[in-house]
Amino acid sequence: MKKMITAALALLLVQVGLVLVLNMGxxxxxxxxxxxxxxxxxxxxxxxxxxxxxxxxxxxxxxxxxxxxxxxxxxxxxxxxxxxxxxxxxxxxxxxxxxxxxxxxxxxxxxxxxxxxxxxxxxxxxxxxxxxxxxxxxxxxxxxxxxxxxxxxxxxxxxxxxxxxxxxxxLDTSVATIKDADLVGLSVGDIKLKKTAEGWQLEGLKEGEKINGKEVDALVTSACGLAVQDVLDPKQVAGLFSNPVFGFTTVRKDGRNVEYLFGKGKDDYYVLKASDRNLYFKVHALPVENLQKMTREKLIEGTKVTGEVSNAPDQK
Structure with missing residues (x-):
């Protein structure tokens, strides 16, 4: 029995030694x-x-x-x-x-x-x-x-x-988002909003017309909350901005005007170029298209919406 135990221990030591040798660098x-x-x-x-x-x-x-x-x-x-x-x-x-x-x-x-x-x-x-x-x-x-x-x-x-x-x-996907407190003005096509002590005001309201606060808040939230998905090569997308399909301008609390322009190629996303950055970003189509659908009529209570107007930026 002692010989068997001794032999078993010897075999175990040999196996352990073999493992160590194989793993030694x-x-x-x-x-x-x-x-x-x-x-x-x-x-x-x-x-x-x-x-x-x-x-x-x-x-x-x-x-x-x-x-x-x-x-x-x-x-x-x-x-x-x-x-x-x-x-x-x-x-x-x-x-x-x-x-x-x-x-x-x-x-x-x-x-x-x-x-x-x-x-x-x-x-x-x-x-x-x-x-x-x-x-x-x-x-x-x-x-x-x-x-x-x-x-x-x-x-x-x-x-x-x-x-x-x-x-x-x-990528910091919030690079294009705006804090609500930093936004004091917003222009989208013929829509011009200005923040006052009483809240957002729509320029050019006629006598008796009242702003639709819910729709205004929705517009401001959409403009402030754009999330980018990727950064794109300027060589591949800069040409889209010779004829941007949509745009809006923000006025910041510090007095800066920052323009957001959007290009659209054959792909199912939009390309964003903001005037305060020399970068081009990929953005999802849905939030951009929702902004495009916004009209001045929707921001006035009791106004019958007759159609949608183009919010493409003016070509200079």
């Missing part, structure tokens, strides 16, 4: 303390974030005095909340036990420099704060990962879906 087995931070950086120190996916698509977001931007996508504004959420999550991720350390294992788990699902680099003002690879997913919301300065392959709580490389996933 050039640096050997590395020390690792589970449940400690995977990365070591302060979220406030991050100045840029770069993500490259397995197909070679890369997104770069960079901090600017005006906020976060995508320098390689026409410097379009980025959702600061999205950047903050991801950076803070990465800073707080805990690491588990080492899964493997060999070069072959890195390729197998797709955390190799030449074979990965995602490669993430965080830069500070003058140095790299974090550089790591994300690979296969053993379970839901878990991935294998490896820091660029380490051979250790571990499992962390992260998903590749959180590492988007498409510009529209990072």
């Amino acid at each position: 050039s640096k050997g087995i590395e020390a690792n303390t589970p449940d400690t931070l995977f990365l070591n950086f302060s979220p406030d120190a991050v100045q840029s974030l770069q993500i490259t996916d397995g197909e070679g698509k890369t997104i770069v977001v960079k901090k600017d005095p005006s906020g976060w931007l995508m320098p390689e996508h026409f410097s379009a504004p980025v959702s600061g909340n999205k950047v903050k959420a991801l950076v803070e999550k990465l800073a707080g991720i805990k690491q588990g036990f080492i899964v493997a350390t060999s070069t072959d294992a890195a390729k197998r788990f797709k955390v190799d420099a030449g074979n990965f699902a995602d490669h993430v680099v965080l830069q500070g003002a003058d140095k790299t704060l974090a550089d790591f690879y994300v690979g296969t997913a053993p379970v839901f919301r878990q991935v294998h990962a490896r820091r660029a300065d380490s051979n250790a392959i571990i499992t962390i709580a992260l998903s590749s879906f959180e590492l988007e490389t498409a510009a529209d996933k990072w």
Whole structure:
């Protein structure tokens, strides 16, 4: 019996040794303390974030005095909340036990420099704060990962879906929206609204005519609430604005007049160009078409709506 136990223990030791040898990389087995931070950086120190996916698509977001931007996508504004959420999550991720350390294992788990699902680099003002690879997913919301300065392959709580490389996933979709408190005037075709202490007033009301507050509020809400879907290449869409199909002008509390013009190609969306930005945005058709349908008659109580007028901007 003792000989059998001794033989079994010897076999176990051989198996453990074999596993260690197979998983040893050039640096050997590395020390690792589970449940400690995977990365070591302060979220406030991050100045840029770069993500490259397995197909070679890369997104770069960079901090600017005006906020976060995508320098390689026409410097379009980025959702600061999205950047903050991801950076803070990465800073707080805990690491588990080492899964493997060999070069072959890195390729197998797709955390190799030449074979990965995602490669993430965080830069500070003058140095790299974090550089790591994300690979296969053993379970839901878990991935294998490896820091660029380490051979250790571990499992962390992260998903590749959180590492988007498409510009529209990072875009600040509220870039064209207006706070109601900042809007003091609105012109849409022959509709001219002005905000007073008593509320919105429609210019040119005749004696006895009364403004339809519900319709006015709906118009203002629609004009203020435009959400953009993507940033577009000026070379492909700027020509649409030689003959814009629709437009309106806003007057801001600070005295600025900001014009919103819309172009329409063969696609089922509109292209927005606001006069305060040198950018072109894709917007959904429905809110634009609802604005186009608004007429002065609808804003006056008791007026019979006889038809719709064109709200296309005047050509200069």
